[in-house]
Amino acid sequence: PVVSRPDDSPKILVVDDSVDGAEMLATALSAKGYDTRVAHDAAVALRIAANFRPDVALLDIGLPVMDGYELASHVRADARLADIPIVMITSRVGEKHRARAIEIGVNDYLGKPYQENQLLDAIEPLVEARRREVS
Numbered sequence: 381p382v383v384s385r386p387d388d389s390p391k392i393l394v395v396d397d398s399v400d401g402a403e404m405l406a407t408a409l410s411a412k413g414y415d416t417r418v419a420h421d422a423a424v425a426l427r428i429a430a431n432f433r434p435d436v437a438l439l440d441i442g443l444p445v446m447d448g449y450e451l452a453s454h455v456r457a458d459a460r461l462a463d464i465p466i467v468m469i470t471s472r473v474g475e476k477h478r479a480r481a482i483e484i485g486v487n488d489y490l491g492k493p494y495q496e497n498q499l500l501d502a503i504e505p506l507v508e509a510r511r512r513e514v515s
């Protein structure tokens with residue numbers, strides 16, 4: 381769902397092929413004051429990112445057609461999007477998966493399941509840093 385907030389609310393893009401998981405995450409973030417958008421595949425995510433300009437993008441790795449690694453690589457290669465902080469949220473918790481994500485330029489990596497406070501601890505400093513850069 382699109383949950384609009386005042387213009388100064390931090391903006392989060394949630395990208396997950398699990399409709400229920402993405403909606404639950406977006407709802408939880410909205411309750412914390414974040415303006416959220418949801419995409420269930422990479423193509424939609426790239427369109428939303430270009431228009432919405434999120435302060436942070438939360439990406440699942442297991443996406444259809446283009447996985448989260450490829451999506452993160454596209455974001456990093458696009459001059460308009462390259463500065464968007466990315467947090468991978470995935471059930472793939474092996475070190476090789478984390479290492480690949482960090483190599484691409486992902487800012488943080490959370491394994492599922494995670495606690496809400498872990499997610500907020502990952503998001504908040506990225507939002508604050510981005511807000512300082514943009515202003």
